[in-house]
Amino acid sequence: MTMVFLNKEIRDGDNPDLTEERKTATFDTNKMAEVIYGSEKLARRRREISQAVSLIPELADSKPLPFLSRNEKILESTRKVTALNEHLPRLINMNDEDEAWHIHSEVIGFEGNPLALHHSLFIPPLVIQGSDEQHEKWLGRAKRREIIGCYAQTELGHGSNIRKLETTATYSLSTQEFILHTPTINALKWWPGALGKSSNHAVVVASLIIKEQNYGPHLFMVQIRDEQSHEPLPGIAVGDIGPKMAFNGADNGFLGFNNFRIPRGNLLNRHCNVEVDGTYVRPPHDKMNYAGMIRVRSRMAAEQGTFMAQALTIAVRYSAVRRQGFLENKSQEVKVLDYQTQQHRLFPAIARSYAFIFCGFETIQKYETLQNEMNSGNVSLMADLHALTSGIKSVVTYQTGEGIEQARMACGGHGYSMASYISEIYGCAIGGCTYEGENMVMLLQLARYLVKSVELAMRGKPGDLGPMVAYLAYPDIKVDLVTGPEAYVKMFQHISKRQSIKATEKFHRKMESGVSRDEAWNQCAVELTRASRLHTRLYIIETFIRRVDSIEDLSIKMVLTDLMNLHLNYELLDVASYALEDGFMSSTQMGFIKNQLYSSLEKIRPNAVSLVDSFQFSDLQLRSNLLNFLFQVLGRRDGHVYQNLFEWAKSSPLNQTEVLPSVTQYLKPMMEKAKL
Ligand SMILES: CC(C)(COP(=O)(O)OP(=O)(O)OC[C@H]1O[C@@H](n2cnc3c(N)ncnc32)[C@H](O)[C@@H]1OP(=O)(O)O)[C@@H](O)C(=O)NCCC(=O)NCCSC(=O)/C=C/CCCCCCCCCCCCC(=O)O
Numbered sequence: 001m002t003m004v005f006l007n008k009e010i011r012d013g014d015n016p017d018l019t020e021e022r023k024t025a026t027f028d029t030n031k032m033a034e035v036i037y038g039s040e041k042l043a044r045r046r047r048e049i050s051q052a053v054s055l056i057p058e059l060a061d062s063k064p065l066p067f068l069s070r071n072e073k074i075l076e077s078t079r080k081v082t083a084l085n086e087h088l089p090r091l092i093n094m095n096d097e098d099e100a101w102h103i104h105s106e107v108i109g110f111e112g113n114p115l116a117l118h119h120s121l122f123i124p125p126l127v128i129q130g131s132d133e134q135h136e137k138w139l140g141r142a143k144r145r146e147i148i149g150c151y152a153q154t155e156l157g158h159g160s161n162i163r164k165l166e167t168t169a170t171y172s173l174s175t176q177e178f179i180l181h182t183p184t185i186n187a188l189k190w191w192p193g194a195l196g197k198s199s200n201h202a203v204v205v206a207s208l209i210i211k212e213q214n215y216g217p218h219l220f221m222v223q224i225r226d227e228q229s230h231e232p233l234p235g236i237a238v239g240d241i242g243p244k245m246a247f248n249g250a251d252n253g254f255l256g257f258n259n260f261r262i263p264r265g266n267l268l269n270r271h272c273n274v275e276v277d278g279t280y281v282r283p284p285h286d287k288m289n290y291a292g293m294i295r296v297r298s299r300m301a302a303e304q305g306t307f308m309a310q311a312l313t314i315a316v317r318y319s320a321v322r323r324q325g326f327l328e329n330k331s332q333e334v335k336v337l338d339y340q341t342q343q344h345r346l347f348p349a350i351a352r353s354y355a356f357i358f359c360g361f362e363t364i365q366k367y368e369t370l371q372n373e374m375n376s377g378n379v380s381l382m383a384d385l386h387a388l389t390s391g392i393k394s395v396v397t398y399q400t401g402e403g404i405e406q407a408r409m410a411c412g413g414h415g416y417s418m419a420s421y422i423s424e425i426y427g428c429a430i431g432g433c434t435y436e437g438e439n440m441v442m443l444l445q446l447a448r449y450l451v452k453s454v455e456l457a458m459r460g461k462p463g464d465l466g467p468m469v470a471y472l473a474y475p476d477i478k479v480d481l482v483t484g485p486e487a488y489v490k491m492f493q494h495i496s497k498r499q500s501i502k503a504t505e506k507f508h509r510k511m512e513s514g515v516s517r518d519e520a521w522n523q524c525a526v527e528l529t530r531a532s533r534l535h536t537r538l539y540i541i542e543t544f545i546r547r548v549d550s551i552e553d554l555s556i557k558m559v560l561t562d563l564m565n566l567h568l569n570y571e572l573l574d575v576a577s578y579a580l581e582d583g584f585m586s587s588t589q590m591g592f593i594k595n596q597l598y599s600s601l602e603k604i605r606p607n608a609v610s611l612v613d614s615f616q617f618s619d620l621q622l623r624s625n626l627l628n629f630l631f632q633v634l635g636r637r638d639g640h641v642y643q644n645l646f647e648w649a650k651s652s653p654l655n656q657t658e659v660l661p662s663v664t665q666y667l668k669p670m671m672e673k674a675k676l
């Protein structure tokens with residue numbers, strides 16, 4: 001039997017501790033899901049898709065994934081993704097990227113799969129950088145999955161500094177072809193997802209050489225395997241790079257070329273070109289070939305926010321059914337979620353998940369605007385968005401890693417078991433600190449922008465500052481935090497501005513003392529990355545406030561205001577030393593922030609489970625689907641944790657036999673020998 005309480009499904013069979021939590025919520029989780037995912041329709045579509053998937057047995061995991069070997073993982077993820085392919089047109093709107101992302105993460109989970117990058121990294125550069133003619137040739141085939149592709153940029157020797165990529169694409173005037181070549185071991189492409197064993201095409205980034213002049217990294221469409229036999233084409237060496245920290249259902253690969261020829265028309269040439277006679281036609285922006293990276297980074301805030309939200313769903317639900325120790329009432333042990341330390345571990349991370357998702361919406365929209373502008377030849381927004389997304393990808397990936405790790409620790413010993421699934425989420429999410437631009441490298445990209453902006457402000461040209469950095473020219477006026485969020489923003493603006501100015505001045509002083517520009521930059525790099533983080537955290541706070549301001553439903557607005565206040569106080573407390581240092585913040589204000597933080601934890605407590613329920617992750621997505629219902633685990637919606645942990649342990653392959661060869665071959669002889 002089910003009964004509906006404020007639209008939250010309360011089921012008789014659920015763990016009563018979780019049922020109790022759901023009853024205390026002050027808001028409707030379906031309504032909150034609309035705010036999280038952007039509209040009633042989008043939230044409803046997610047539920048419909050999850051429901052439809054749960055009814056298709058072949059889309060379920062055939063075994064708990066952590067018990068599979070690498071080969072089995074790849075086989076299993078490929079089985080699921082190809083089965084899914086058959087059902088996709090019926091289940092989702094094929095032109096809707098969010099629906100596609102959602103259904104893949106339902107079915108595949110965090111292990112990855114051989115098509116994971118086909119849609120996110122192969123098709124998008126083809127769309128962005130390919131001409132209409134090239135779309136005609138490859139896009140339809142790629143979308144129909146007649147061909148499988150990947151994005152091959154990083155090399156063994158170079159990932160961050162892409163101007164130094166060693167793979168060359170030399171234009172041959174006589175044959176009107178490009179000759180792709182890997183001159184050294186270091187120049188082998190290394191890391192591209194789905195390259196190792198699955199792809200038969202790749203968008204390859206190589207240095208374009210015409211008449212011995214190097215024009216820098218350009219994108220080429222390259223067929224790497226035969227479409228019938230799937231054997232590598234002559235002149236190509238390709239394979240898997242081996243197991244990784246996580247994401248082992250995907251085959252990240254290596255790729256080398258031995259004077260491999262491709263037609264002139266395979267240079268993706270929407271924005272640049274090489275004419276028959278070797279004349280190079282420049283793109284409208286120097287870094288046009290990097291536009292695809294801005295796109296991926298612009299999606300990372302929302303993506304990482306949902307990664308963290310999944311770990312928190314597991315940890316918060318578990319914390320509501322885990323009872324250990326006593327508070328006042330000595331007749332019943334308390335839910336660990338009642339400990340202030342547990343709340344302090346988990347609730348600020350819930351707030352960050354919401355903040356990242358809201359911020360992600362804005363950056364995705366900004367990217368879409370950029371894309372439209374680029375299509376009509378206007379590249380003026382590129383620098384701003386590059387700077388913004390460089391900072392955001394770095395801050396959100398790092399903080400997501402922190403949040404997921406706290407979620408794991410909050411689950412005690414069971415968090416360390418792979419039955420929690422948190423380690424897999426962590427392994428995948430933390431990769432984000434590295435891929436799409438190593439975090440320090442990207443923070444330094446934003447720092448270039450901040451330093452230039454401070455220089456403009458110093459030169460008395462505040463009118464030239466973009467809206468994102470206008471605050472760098474604001475006067476310092478002390479604020480009273482009691483007045484609310486705007487005062488927090490002003491405090492944060494002061495901190496961020498001061499750090500940007502300090503770092504810039506230090507950089508200038510170094511150069512004035514005779515240190516070269518590059519060396520001076522390096523000697524200020526830690527201060528510069530601090531400025532970038534503060535600027536980005538300020539931006540995330542502002543997007544959170546904007547989103548909450550825009551909400552009309554009062555019950556939702558109230559709980560999100562509590563969450564936002566928690567975020568504001570937690571973030572400000574974390575960076576308070578910057579404002580205490582110059583007396584902008586008083587110690588009384590510091591005490592106020594701490595008290596506000598503790599009171600926010602109390603306010604959020606009754607809504608905690610419903611705040612994570614509102615993400616509406618299915619049990620399948622948290623790896624607890626219907627078919628292997630017995631095999632899970634901490635995050636299950638029904639809260640029946642212990643019996644399922646026992647079932648999970650019993651299903652371990654080690655328990656399929658009582659006496660293992662390790663005992664008969666080694667331990668037994670050792671013990672026998674010791675007896676002699
Ligand atoms: C930018 C660099 C660092 C430097 O480039 P360089 O050419 O040398 O430039 P500089 O001389 O430094 O000059 C900088 C100037 O150029 C401007 N600039 C730079 N970039 C841009 C740009 N993009 N746009 C505009 N302007 C730009 C910059 O502002 C400077 O201007 P100024 O001089 O100051 O005026 C560059 O080298 C670089 O970008 N490096 C990083 C390389 C990188 O990012 N590589 C990415 C490779 S692809 C990759 O990593 C792919 C990864 C895929 C991973 C997928 C994993 C998927 C996980 C998901 C799992 C799903 C599970 C779902 C589960 C569930 O939900 O359930």
Ligand SMILES: Cc1cc2nc3c(=O)[nH]c(=O)nc-3n(C[C@H](O)[C@H](O)[C@H](O)COP(=O)(O)OP(=O)(O)OC[C@H]3O[C@@H](n4cnc5c(N)ncnc54)[C@H](O)[C@@H]3O)c2cc1C
Pocket residue numbers: 117121151152153154157158159160161190191192193247252431434435436437438439440441444
């Ligand atoms: C899971 C995963 C999936 C990936 N998928 C793909 C893919 O599909 N396609 C693809 O092409 N690539 C892919 N990559 C590669 C990825 O993009 C690179 O690893 C990443 O860009 C970092 O480059 P790097 O490995 O050269 O790191 P390095 O640059 O060697 O970083 C090592 C250290 O040097 C520091 N460092 C480097 N340069 C500077 C600098 N200028 N200033 C200060 N510090 C610096 C870094 O901060 C870091 O601490 C993937 C990587 C991972 C982990």
